[in-house]
Amino acid sequence: MLRRKNDILLKSAFEEAFPDLLRFFFKDADQLFDIERGFEFMDKELMELFPELEKKGGNRLVDMLAKVYSSEGQEEWLLIHLEIQAQHDRKFARRMFQYFYRIYDRYDVPITAIVVFTGAQKPVKSDGFEYHFLGTNLQYTYNAYHILEHSEDQLLSMNNPFGLIVLAAQKALLMNRIPERELAEQRLTIARTLIASKQYDSERIKRFLYFLKTFIHIDNSEINDTFDHEVDLLTGNNHTMGIIETIQMLAKEEWREKGLEEGLEKGLEQGIEKGIEQGIEKGIEKGIEQGIEQGLQKGKTSFVKNLLQNTDFTHAKIAALADVSVPFVEKIQKEITR
Numbered sequence: 575m576l577r578r579k580n581d582i583l584l585k586s587a588f589e590e591a592f593p594d595l596l597r598f599f600f601k602d603a604d605q606l607f608d609i610e611r612g613f614e615f616m617d618k619e620l621m622e623l624f625p626e627l628e629k630k631g632g633n634r635l636v637d638m639l640a641k642v643y644s645s646e647g648q649e650e651w652l653l654i655h656l657e658i659q660a661q662h663d664r665k666f667a668r669r670m671f672q673y674f675y676r677i678y679d680r681y682d683v684p685i686t687a688i689v690v691f692t693g694a695q696k697p698v699k700s701d702g703f704e705y706h707f708l709g710t711n712l713q714y715t716y717n718a719y720h721i722l723e724h725s726e727d728q729l730l731s732m733n734n735p736f737g738l739i740v741l742a743a744q745k746a747l748l749m750n751r752i753p754e755r756e757l758a759e760q761r762l763t764i765a766r767t768l769i770a771s772k773q774y775d776s777e778r779i780k781r782f783l784y785f786l787k788t789f790i791h792i793d794n795s796e797i798n799d800t801f802d803h804e805v806d807l808l809t810g811n812n813h814t815m816g817i818i819e820t821i822q823m824l825a826k827e828e829w830r831e832k833g834l835e836e837g838l839e840k841g842l843e844q845g846i847e848k849g850i851e852q853g854i855e856k857g858i859e860k861g862i863e864q865g866i867e868q869g870l871q872k873g874k875t876s877f878v879k880n881l882l883q884n885t886d887f888t889h890a891k892i893a894a895l896a897d898v899s900v901p902f903v904e905k906i907q908k909e910i911t912r
Contacts, residue, residue, distance in 0.1 A: 580746065582894045583789045584692070587739050588638065588654065589615055589891070590781065594736035595654075596642075599688055599717065607642050607650075614641040617890035621900065623676045639677070653677065653687040667703035671714045687716035692743050696720040730767050735774065735782070738764050745790050758797045761790045762804055769808045874898055878906045 588595055592613055596603040603609070620639040638654035653673055663669075670687060677685055691697065702715035721743045729737040729744075745760050768774065768782055783805060792798060874896050881892045882903070889903045896903075 580789060583785055584739075584743060585638065586891065586894075587742075587782075587785050587789075590778075591736045591739055592640065594734050596652075598732075598734055598736040598740075599719070605645060608645050611643045614886075615639070615888045615891070616641055617888040618900075618904075621890070623680060624673075650684045651677065651681065653685055654690070666697075667701075667714075670716055671703040674714060674716075689716060689718045691718070691720040693720075694747050696722065730763070733771065733773075735768060735771065738768055738782075739785075742786055742789055749790065754792050754794050754797060757790065758792055758794075758801060761786060761792070762801055765801070765805060766808060769805075874902075875906060878903055879910065882907055882910060 593603075593609045596607060596609065600606055616639040617637075620637055640652045640654060642650055642652055644650050670689065674685060674687060689701075697720075701718040702713060704714075705712040721740050724732075724737070724740065726741060726744070729741040741764055742761075745757065745764070748757055748760075764786060765783055769779060774782065787798070787801065878892055878896050878898060881887055881895065885892075887895070889900050889907070893900045893903050
């Protein structure tokens with residue numbers, strides 16, 4: 575459960591920081607791409623191309639297909655694949671080649687592929703696929719990056735917020751391996767660096783801190799209170815919302831008008847307060863289950879409909895946020911467009 579949640583969080587962070595991701599991997603990104611024109615994340619199209627993986631129980635949430643535009647206005651595509659396996663899969667390079675030729679065959683557009691490995695060890699060979707048979711030869715290579723390729727000092731000095739996401743992924747590998755207070759100090763260092771860079775406005779800083787505090791999860795409430803207090807001092811806020819307050823705010827904003835306010839308040843009160851002592855994840859799940867059980871289905875439908883009508887999130891991202899299946903989201907989409 576925790577691994578899957580971190581996969582979703584990391585993918586969302588990659589999407590939100592996508593301009594900085596491009597600048598991280600391509601030094602001349604601002605000359606290559608029309609970043610101001612925006613991007614389109616095509617999770618649905620990726621799922622359609624590889625239905626067999628979903629049938630086999632594969633986790634499609636860590637794959638990204640993004641449509642970008644060149645500086646000349648031409649449409650181009652980038653395939654971003656997040657490889658989260660701790661051990662190298664011998665069939666991975668072949669799978670990357672399959673990604674390439676299916677996308678190229680379907681859309682006939684320029685494609686580049688980037689693989690980001692987040693395991694504790696870098697695979698020995700991880701940047702290409704070769705095929706040789708009776709004079710027929712094929713060599714397919716792609717961009718491969720492992721989160722441990724850069725040191726902490728290098729990532730902190732990059733002046734690129736995406737480097738801090740990579741650093742957070744590094745620190746997530748240390749969970750349960752070093753004392754919580756040591757991990758908390760390293761987490762706070764990342765927060766300090768982002769705030770000091772002044773590259774994000776207050777809303778994006780808040781969202782990044784939410785990601786950071788959830789992704790590098792620490793159970794100790796005293797340590798988390800210290801984190802919030804330090805952030806208050808750094809930002810000059812009287813009170814910066816911690817993860818509990820943020821979850822309350824987001825839930826209430828989305829469901830206030832959907833008849834679930836009373837259920838949410840009860841669930842959050844019972845589950846989150848208890849979660850402060852017993853673990854945020856367990857408390858939230860139990861609280862929401864108790865507080866909004868009767869209205870959950872209706873609330874999820876309304877929540878999904880709201881996201882479809884008011885955001886440009888992909889179906890996969892909406893499904894992850896609402897804790898529903900992609901077919902459920904697609905069904906609501908069809909009802910809206912009738």
